[in-house]
Amino acid sequence: MIQAKHFIAIAGNIGAGKSTLTAMLSEVFGWEPFYEANAENPYLSDFYQDMKRWSFHSQVFFLGKRLEHHHQLLQHPGSVVQDRTVYEDAEIFARNLYEHENMAERDYDAYRRLYEAVSAFLPPPHLLIYLQCSVDTLMSHIAKRGRDYERNISPDYLARLNRLYDRWIDNWVACPVLRINMDDIDFQGNAADFAAIVEQTRSALKQPLMVDA
Secondary structure (H helix, E strand, C coil): CCCCCCEEEEEECCCCCHHHHHHHHHHHHCCEEECCCCCCCCCHHHHHHCHHHHHHHHHHHHHHHHHHHHHHHHHCCCCEEEECCHHHHHHHHHHHHHHCCCCCHHHHHHHHHHHHHHHCCCCCCCEEEEEECCHHHHHHHHHHHCCHHHCCCCHHHHHHHHHHHHHHHHCCCCCCEEEEECCCCCCCCCHHHHHHHHHHHHHHHCCCCCCCC
């Protein structure tokens, strides 16, 4: 087991495999998994009816829940692995709304000021694992898991998010990033692929790993 306390975050687009990898790494390393908070957003139904009017309210709610979640995992006494980060809410999803004119400029400015003020006080992860996927791979994963609310996700939408993810990761300097190209591997179905990710994670954290044979 890794002895030091670590905070590992897993980032990636919708359908990249974050939750699955969170569960598998937590089992191997003995880390506590923290999954996306599923608190119901009271603005969500309004948001889908009128995105421009309710995007700010909805994103502020999500940001607040993500910050609560971030605080909880930092208080945990042992090592933790997080499925999706607070940074993605702002850098990917809110930015996408703004860039496609579904959030007014003054609302986006207020949102960014709030996010930047609060995130400046948040300790970053020790390691960020980025699951990088092509749109075809994302669509395949989404179809395979068959969630009703994801059926209308378009390839164009995923492509926009991919561009924002790549831009964000290219400029991320708060901690080391381990990029995993999900187009070429199947860590859930192929033991060798998962073993390679475990080894890369261990190496990135620069800690000895002891796993029962």
